[in-house]
Amino acid sequence: MTSKRLANYKSYIPGTLFILPAFVLFAVFIFVPLIYGFVMSFTDYGGFNVTPNFIGIDNYVNLFQDDYFLVSLKNNLIYTVLFVPLTMILALFAALALNNVLHLRKYLRMAFYFPYITSMVSIAIAWGLLFNPVSGPINYILKAIGIANPPEWLMSSHWALFAIILVAVWKSFGYYMIILLAGIQGIPEHLYEAAKLDGANKFKQFLYVTLPSLSPTLFMVLILTIINSFQVFDLVSVMTDGGPGRSTNVLVFRIYQEAFINYRMGYAAAMSTVLFLIIMVISLIQFRLEKKWVTY
């Protein structure tokens, strides 16, 4: 009996050892921070070695009276509302077109995907110069084709966020295109053949075969782009630093500023909780809707 139990214990040893490094890393650097952050959001922790005070839900109350935070939330929502559909439409168009093209396929796929693998910082610097209202080529071209007063892009509080969205769409549509392309190529050929037998033209095939079969993939891309849109930071940091004024300040950028520039860690932790909840809600919606919305 004891020897049997011992053998039973022993059989768990290799597996436990194999998982141990990942488990320790997960516990220390992800799980503990997750819990700690929640606790921290109820304190006035300011970093360094100052003892934090427990202040209840003050941080959360202040958060929703804080103009700066609300502006960053609003900007982020504008970013999401524009970034998500633009990226999806472009990605879907590129994926469908690529699927119907026989020539230059490899080149086109690489060209569209290429921006995704380059660093945000590099391309943000380059786009910053391209958008320069005085010396950049974009406004030079716009003036050349007859637009007398082109926008001042990153220097204008009306256009800066829009310029950042354009760059973000340009940077990432290729990635989602590859996901959609894989989805399109996974649609069984016999569905198209059946549709053709029924006399469906290309457009009807798209409407009644491609789109429904692709809906799980489209739905996933939708969720991925939404979640992605709440993580935007690099472009804002390099191109505008949140400005002009507060016009391009977004959620993660605001968290970064409060935590690592103003050292209001407790307050930033409360903002992080809001970010966490937003993402969780989106994930839950995904969970619930996946079965209803998606037609296989």
Place this chain on the structure above:
Amino acid sequence: MQDAIAKPKSSKLLYWLLLVVLVIFSLATLFPFLWMISASLRTDVDLFKNPMNWIPQTLYLNNYKEVWTAIPFAQYFLNTVKLSVIITVLQVVICSMSAYAFAKLKVPFKNTIFILFMTNLMMPWHSIMVPQFSVVSSLGLYNSHTGYILIQLFSGFGIFLMRQFFMSLPNELNEAARVDGYNEWKIFWKIMMPLSAASLSTLTIFTFTFMWNDYLAPLIYLNDDVLKTLQLGLKGFQTEHTMDYGLLMAGTVIATIPMVVVFLIGERFFMQSVATTGMKN
């Protein structure tokens, strides 16, 4: 697809029209990179005088020389190579080890731990970066490469990807090896890892690219100039030399070249890693 050839004239015309649109679209996509290269090879005077002459009359290579002395570019470059390589190797090994355990070995509370690990896929790092910073600081690892490396070693995606592959291998393989007197450690290194070369390459390329381009985590964790990475260096350079277009662009071109090389070598694996994301559900 094949019937594009045997189609009536109007749809053939449509096909070529689509191709032309796609080519124009692809050139527009690549335009910023072409402009980057062009600007890096010209003097700023030339650039401002003739903004539309994208093909330089004479190649001006001075920017590529100057960038190495204008900032500690070599130091940044070496730091980035060091961190990307160390993190990639360790992350791939650690993730593969736990993935192997999830796929083939007995682990207490296996499902609970696996679900816990997979929450990492849904939860963005940004939402824990503030408390994580406090934890790392309290361990005395702020402003050190060690601290930055440690926070990057766990990857839910990596574990998921490798577990999928290991599960596709037959259990008889392990049993036969055990009969031959192999222990699990030996099975893992001598049999499992060599078999999973394709998945390993996918994960390696994915992680390396991510680490090479990482910006926010180094921004938070690395403060001393000697510790900084290329992305931080470029950002600092941009703040100081806002109007030195040529120099700035030479810096970004050099920082991008390693990624281009990795991309061209591992294009197949890139596409695979993305397609895997698509199969996640």
